[in-house]
Structures are given as C-alpha cells and as structure tokens.
Amino acid sequence: MCGIVGYIGHREAYPIILKGLKRLEYRGYDSAGIALFDGNDIKLCKTKGKVDDLEKKITKEISTTGSLGIGHTRWATHGVPNDVNSHPHYSNSGNLVIIHNGIIENYEPLKKELLKRGYKFTSDTDTEVLVNLIEDIKDNENIKLGKAVQIALNQVVGAYAIAVFDKNKPNEIVVARLGSPLAIGIGDDEFFIASDASPFIEYTNNAIYLEDEEMAIVRRHKEVNIRKIKDDSLVNPYVQELQINLEQIEKGGYDHFMLKEIYEQPHAIKDTYRGRLLTDKAIIKMAGIEDNMKKFLNANRIVVVACGTSWHAGLVSEYIFEDLARIPVEVEYASEFRYRNPVITENDVVIAISQSGETADTLAAIKLAKSKGAFVFGVCNVVGSSIARETDAGAYTHAGPEIGVASTKAFTTQITVLTLIALRLARAKGTISSSDYRHHLLELEMIPDKVAKALKSDEKVKEIANIYKDAKNFLYLGRGYNFPVALEGALKLKEISYIHAEGYPAAEMKHGPIALIDENMPIVVIATKKGHYDKIVSNIQEIKSRKGIIIGIVTKGDTMVKALADHVIEVPETMESLSPLVTTIPLQLLSYHIAVMLNKNVDQPRNLAKSVTVE
Ligand code: F6R
Numbered sequence: 001m002c003g004i005v006g007y008i009g010h011r012e013a014y015p016i017i018l019k020g021l022k023r024l025e026y027r028g029y030d031s032a033g034i035a036l037f038d039g040n041d042i043k044l045c046k047t048k049g050k051v052d053d054l055e056k057k058i059t060k061e062i063s064t065t066g067s068l069g070i071g072h073t074r075w076a077t078h079g080v081p082n083d084v085n086s087h088p089h090y091s092n093s094g095n096l097v098i099i100h101n102g103i104i105e106n107y108e109p110l111k112k113e114l115l116k117r118g119y120k121f122t123s124d125t126d127t128e129v130l131v132n133l134i135e136d137i138k139d140n141e142n143i144k145l146g147k148a149v150q151i152a153l154n155q156v157v158g159a160y161a162i163a164v165f166d167k168n169k170p171n172e173i174v175v176a177r178l179g180s181p182l183a184i185g186i187g188d189d190e191f192f193i194a195s196d197a198s199p200f201i202e203y204t205n206n207a208i209y210l211e212d213e214e215m216a217i218v219r220r221h222k223e224v225n226i227r228k229i230k231d232d233s234l235v236n237p238y239v240q241e242l243q244i245n246l247e248q249i250e251k252g253g254y255d256h257f258m259l260k261e262i263y264e265q266p267h268a269i270k271d272t273y274r275g276r277l278l279t280d281k282a283i284i285k286m287a288g289i290e291d292n293m294k295k296f297l298n299a300n301r302i303v304v305v306a307c308g309t310s311w312h313a314g315l316v317s318e319y320i321f322e323d324l325a326r327i328p329v330e331v332e333y334a335s336e337f338r339y340r341n342p343v344i345t346e347n348d349v350v351i352a353i354s355q356s357g358e359t360a361d362t363l364a365a366i367k368l369a370k371s372k373g374a375f376v377f378g379v380c381n382v383v384g385s386s387i388a389r390e391t392d393a394g395a396y397t398h399a400g401p402e403i404g405v406a407s408t409k410a411f412t413t414q415i416t417v418l419t420l421i422a423l424r425l426a427r428a429k430g431t432i433s434s435s436d437y438r439h440h441l442l443e444l445e446m447i448p449d450k451v452a453k454a455l456k457s458d459e460k461v462k463e464i465a466n467i468y469k470d471a472k473n474f475l476y477l478g479r480g481y482n483f484p485v486a487l488e489g490a491l492k493l494k495e496i497s498y499i500h501a502e503g504y505p506a507a508e509m510k511h512g513p514i515a516l517i518d519e520n521m522p523i524v525v526i527a528t529k530k531g532h533y534d535k536i537v538s539n540i541q542e543i544k545s546r547k548g549i550i551i552g553i554v555t556k557g558d559t560m561v562k563a564l565a566d567h568v569i570e571v572p573e574t575m576e577s578l579s580p581l582v583t584t585i586p587l588q589l590l591s592y593h594i595a596v597m598l599n600k601n602v603d604q605p606r607n608l609a610k611s612v613t614v615e
Helices: 013-027 051-061 107-116 126-141 145-153 257-263 265-273 293-298 308-325 360-371 386-390 409-429 434-468 480-497 506-511 533-544 560-564 580-597
Strands: 003-008 031-037 042-048 068-074 096-104 158-166 172-178 183-186 191-194 206-209 214-219 225-228 301-306 329-333 348-354 375-380 393-396 473-478 500-505 522-527 549-555 567-571
Touching: 003 013, 003 096, 003 158, 003 172, 003 214, 013 031, 013 051, 013 068, 013 191, 031 051, 031 096, 042 051, 068 096, 068 158, 096 126, 107 126, 126 145, 126 158, 145 158, 145 172, 145 214, 172 191, 257 265, 257 580, 265 409, 265 434, 293 409, 301 308, 301 360, 308 329, 308 348, 308 409, 308 480, 348 360, 348 409, 360 375, 360 386, 375 386, 375 409, 393 409, 409 434, 409 580, 434 549, 434 567, 434 580, 473 480, 473 506, 480 500, 480 522, 480 580, 500 506, 506 533, 522 533, 522 580, 533 549, 533 560, 549 560, 549 580, 567 580
Parallel strands: 301 329, 301 348, 348 375, 375 393, 473 500, 473 522, 522 549, 549 567
Antiparallel strands: 003 068, 003 191, 031 042, 031 068, 096 158, 158 172, 172 214, 183 191, 183 206, 214 225
C-alpha cells in the first residue's frame, strides 16, 4: 500500500506531486509528506492525516519551489501514523531523502548494525533504516547513489517501491521495485514517478512499468537507465502507451468515487464483454481461453484464489463453473492457501482474481501454484499489474479505474468475465445445450440494461437506509448463486459504515444466527424468483415469527415476499446464474447511503487501502 510520486523536469514539482498524491490517496491515507529540492537544499514537510492536511501545512512551513521532488501518502505498517513516522525520511547526514511503499522484513538486524555504527533513528519505520543503510554503503565505499541503492537492496528482505535522491546530486532520482508497483512516466524532457499512472496521465501517455527486482536511474535531460538489482544487467526499457484517461479518474459530478463506480456498472459490464460476447454468431471469443483450451478441458478441477470482494466473485464462479461446465471448483482465500501446503498438481487450473492485480497474498498464492506446476489464469482489472504479469494467461475485466476503496464495479465485471469463461468451457465440453447456451448469451447481453434498471431503486434504497442507519447489526441472507452476494453485501456495509454485518446462506440461519434475531435486527434477504424461491420464503417466515425486520431484494412484480417483508426493493428478472449481477446493486447502494448518512468517509474508510500489497 502507500502511494509514491516523484517528478524531475522543467516544471514546478510541487503542484504535480500534490495532485498526484491526491489521486493516489486510495492506496493509503493516514499521513502524507513531500520533499523538494529548491536549488540549494532539500525542503521537507510531512504530517499525520490526509493530503489535504499536508496542503494546509506545507506553505506555512517551507518554500515549495523546485523542479525535483518526491511525495508519499501512507498506510502504516511499521510505526503508528504520526508526523515522525510519515515519509519522506532523511538519512542521518540529511543528504539523502527517501519514500517507500512496502515492508523491509529484516529491518531489525539492519537497524542494530547501523546503531552500532553510530546511526540515530527518529522514527519507528523500516524506511528510515533503509535510507541510512544506503547512506552507510555510499559513504563507506565512496560510490554513487545508484550503486549504493543496488547494494543495499541486495541486503534487504521484503517488498518495496522506493524513490530516493541526494541533495548533492540533484539531477537524478533513483527508483526500484520488488513486489510494489512503480511506473515511470516519460514526458518531453521530464519524468514522473508514481505507484500507478494516474498522477501523470495529463502530462504523458507513455510509461515504463518497472518489473520486480529492477531499479532505474531517472536523470534530467537523459534516458532512463534500468538495471536488474541482483546482477546489474542492463534492461531495455519497454515504453507502454497508457490506456486510461483523465475523465476516468475524476469524480465526474458524483459526490463520491464509490457512487460514480456503482453507476458506471452498466457501461463497465458492456466494456467487459465487448468483442468477447458475439451473440449474433453465438460465439464467445477470449484469446486467453482459446489459446489454453486444452489446459482447461483437461483440468481435474479449478482452484480459485483471491481476497475480499474478489473472493466473493470467485464464490459466485464456483456455482457457474460447476453448474454450466461441470468442472469441480474450490475457492480459497489466497492468504490461507499460500501457507497451508495445498495439494496442487499440473492437472489443476488456478484462477487468480484481483481488481488491483497487486494484492500480496494473491500474488504469493500464484507463485506457489506455479511452483507446483499448475497453470495459472488471471482475472485482473489493472492492465500491466503484477498479477497480470505473473500469471500464465488471463483476461482483463476492463472495468476502468476503480478508485473508491470499497469494490463495486470490479465485482460485477469479474463475475461477467468468469461467466464468459464458464460458458465458453461449457460449450467446448458439451455440458450445455445450444439453446441454453444461446439463452445465456442473450441474457448476458441484456444485463447492462437490467443493472441500469436496478439502479433506479436508488431513492427507495435511500429511504430504507434512513430508517436503519442507526442499527448496530445487520444480517444478509441468500441462497445458491446469491449466497456470495449476501457475503458481499455484508462486507460493503461493514467496510464503509463500520456497522457489524454478517452474511449467511439463508438455511444456515437456523444453525445458530437465528438466535440473534429480534425486533431490532434488519435482515436483508435476497429472494429473487429463480432459485430456491419457496425455500427462501420459508426462511423469511421463520424470521418474521421471531420479529426480525425483513428487507427483501425481490424480482419485479413479486407479491409473496412483499406480503411478508417490511420493505422490498425490486430488481429486474434474469436467469438465476446471472442474478448476482443485479441483486448486488441495491446492496451496494444501501451500504453507500448508510455510510453517507453516518458521515463516514465513503471513499477512504478507516484502516483500509485499495491495494493491499502487504500480507
Ligand atoms: C472490498 C475490497 C477488498 C478487495 C481485496 C482484494 O470492497 O475492496 O476486500 O476486494 O482487498 O483486492 P484485489 O481485488 O485488488 O485483489
């Protein structure tokens, strides 16, 4: 986590870095800081709090001139969020200054060694250890900054994206990455450094994404020089053309990114299936699947690895793959999978799902699966992300940038991609009839319109949110395809409103959670017509007889649940396998409105970050 930004060129660095930090705040927002070289010396300002707090403080404390600088927005790992632990960090001499995203795992022995050598530390961070290690090597061996960084990083265990500069050599910034993303924007005689391309998108369309274990020296008026950290070999820079634009990363009139992203779903789902779902020809075209069809068809099973919302999309896919393609599926939390010596062979296909493509646990699970010979297929949103690169093949969701920390359009577009894959495999295996297959394609094509209709429930959802915003607990129930949607609804509420919520398969209620039900407990029940409807109606009756409050998510025109429930929210009818794509919409809106009414920071909920690049 953490966002890093840097600039070297002919413009004033401060406004570029400040704006860049605001765009990267989704990565962490418990403190922020900037260091600028003003022509003579380093000027540094940092503070606990958000980038707005830094902006208020900085002009009172330092001059903000200079055409070289670095900035950081933090999600704390070592040391509590306070002014001192904020980045950038100076070396003891004050000559070097560094920003760091990641964790130096062996910082304690390194620190002990440096303490013995007389170094002093003001913060609790691993980063201050790293900058002093670099300084120690540089001074002792009398070498240039780039070389010292390289030697230091070869002593370090952990993950990092760093940017460091030396006030005595103010024409270069040294950057490096291992496990945390780092992009270099290539402008006209200027360079931008950032955790992703959003800070420099209005200045250049060209970027180099450093690979793991690479470092670069970014020099004024020169080419970028990239090397392998381990063996010092030169790397040919691969300059990519960026696929995002400014409009996509701004709020576009919405109060929050989350609301914008909820409303973007009809469009995002269309983008996901565009060029892949060819209903007129009754074809699904996905290069990553066609090229690896044998692997999928010969697989003993599919193992899905993911975290959080992406794990919920994986759970939905378990129903789809087993139901349509008759392939056994296991869905694993990547964080558990990576540490439990799982039985994985070359006959398994592993699907890794990740919006950011940077989640550390998912990345580690992929590496483990690959080491055991499995074929690993990625479903990612961020193009060129670490997971997209680490997997053997994959399919992007094409949802566009998701900036709100709570995942919304990532979930529905992941389900869309996974449905396309399942349908393609079902067709190839002959486990679906051609009429059923066509029906699925036509229905999937109509999903964006149905999601747009589901969004029309917004006002109604808002009224319900207003009634229950002060509830202390919520239950979410669903069955079959909609059980993972219940989990996702509960997660959304927890993470942005801080209200305790649990998701359950509706029938599990009587094995324990029913004891929680009383007249104060709102229970959101997904009770759409297709799939276990009668059973769900019985579950609702069981809740009603214990005085629970029912908020039913029902198919348009439903009467039975309406007669029992305290409130109903209608969604358009669709087939059961596609229903999560519409039933999830009112749940996203419910959590959004409750959080807004409770005055919570919807886009940047406490303790969270968008991209979890630490374990
Ligand atoms: C929830 C949420 C998280 C992420 C999880 C995985 O709204 O955003 O639970 O889903 O951290 O992130 P990715 O998909 O980037 O691997």
